[in-house]
Amino acid sequence: MTGKVTGIQPYGAFVALDDDTQGLVHISEITYGFVKDVSEFLSVGQEVEVKVLEIDEAAEKISLSIRALQERPAATRKKDAPPRKSLQDRVDESDANGFNSLKDKLQDWIEQSGH
Template sequence: MSGQYEVGSIVEGKVTGIKPFGAFVALDEKKQGLVHISHVAHGYVKDINEELSVGDEVKVKVLSIDEESGKISLSIKETQPKPERTERPRPQSSGPRGGGGGGNRKPGAGQQSQAQGFNTLEDKLKDWLKQSNEIQADLNKRIKK
């Protein structure tokens, strides 16, 4: 059924239809495949109509061919170079080895946020109880005055 198309090959096609889940691309006059919305671009695609239109000429990579049904899965993003990730270091800085990064996560945390990192829930609970007791003691002093 696959004929001239092989998994991994890159071919030219024409967008023949667009649905919310993806775009149908004609590879030739008899065969067409589906580019799932997750394979349209490297970034998140909210609305496929912002990326593609019927009649667009596109380069696609053949991801899979189902011999029984004849369905062909295609990808546009696999034909494009991956963009460099500029945001990658940010999530790692607040991880277990972050060394104090990510202090702006909890507004109102006060002076207790200088030693951020991995804390168990038990450790955090102890800190919260300590803060609560200090606040309560301060309030009791004000009331007695």
């Protein structure tokens, strides 16, 4: 569905779908990735393709998304980065000061508190 940006706010952009209907594209629905400033991506008067996410008839609000019509970017990873270790590998590698000693520390704390 095509709409026209009618207003920009720090939290998103208002888009007119026709003469009587307007919805909001929340800042999180503009594009994949982090959007700090809506006006870096959209401008008043710009025509945009949007998808209707939700219609709240009671509140007379329409939630729109531009991002939903975009292809999700593939997860990027540095070629030289070592593979991440699983949680179990990290727990197994813990030393006496790490995660594995929590049970012992908890017992010490209980004894120190006098219970």
